[in-house]
Amino acid sequence: MASYKKMLLCYDGTREGRKALRCGADLALDLKAETxxxxxxxxRTSIAQSAGLLTDVACGRFEDAARxxxxxxxxxxxxxxxxxxxxxxxxxPIDEIxxxxxxxxxxxxxxxxRSRSGLSRWWMGSGTTPLLDRVSCSILVAVSTRNEQEAPSTAPVSPSGAVT
Structure with a gap:
């Protein structure tokens, strides 16, 4: 197994993000990696969804929810x-990751x-280069299936808000 000393976990509060957080936490503990x-x-997605009508207040709410x-x-x-x-x-997200x-x-x-047809938002943006081609390190994809059940005590629950 490769020796991973420094890891970046990507978390957005979704079911898929919680799965990545759990898998990443387990691996970080096992490897004693800087996390x-x-x-x-x-x-861009938020503005598109609102037809360009986002107010400063709405933008602030997105930021507050993400924080x-x-x-x-x-x-x-x-x-x-x-x-x-x-x-x-x-x-x-792809650029920032x-x-x-x-x-x-x-x-x-x-x-x-999340298992579904096509590739998820983490892999492909709207016509942009895949994440795989943008990083020079390994990528672990924690797959969350529709049938997967999570006990509330094992994963955080996200506050409402459209955040990626």
Whole structure:
């Protein structure tokens, strides 16, 4: 097995994000890896969904929700013995994941994915280069299936809000 010393977990509060958080936490504990957690607000998607009518108040709410999700993830990891450094970004998730992975020189990026047709938002943006081609480290894809059940005590629950 490769020796992963520095990991970047990508967390957005969704079922897929919670699966990535759990898998990443287990691996970080096993490997005693330095752990970073990233939460991204994708304003392009939010603006498109609102037909370009987002107000400053709405943008602030997206940011507040994303910061809560990030803190929720950091707190959840800390409760399980993983010391994680939280990172917050505005932008397209693929771009922000790739940028932070390079900046931190991580060995492993952990993302969540729901089984469905096509590739998830973590893999492909709207016609952009896949995440696989944007990072120079390994990627662990934690797959969340529709049938997968989670006990509330094993994973954080996200606050409502459209955040990626």
């Amino acid at each position: 970073h957690l990233l939460s991204v607000v994708d304003m 809560e999700i990030l803190q929720e993830g950091v707190d959840w990891l800390t409760e399980r013995g993983v010391q994680a450094h939280g990172h917050f970004a505005f932008g397209h 790739a940028n932070l992975a390079e900046e931190l020189a991580v060995d492993l990026v952990v993302v969540g994915h």
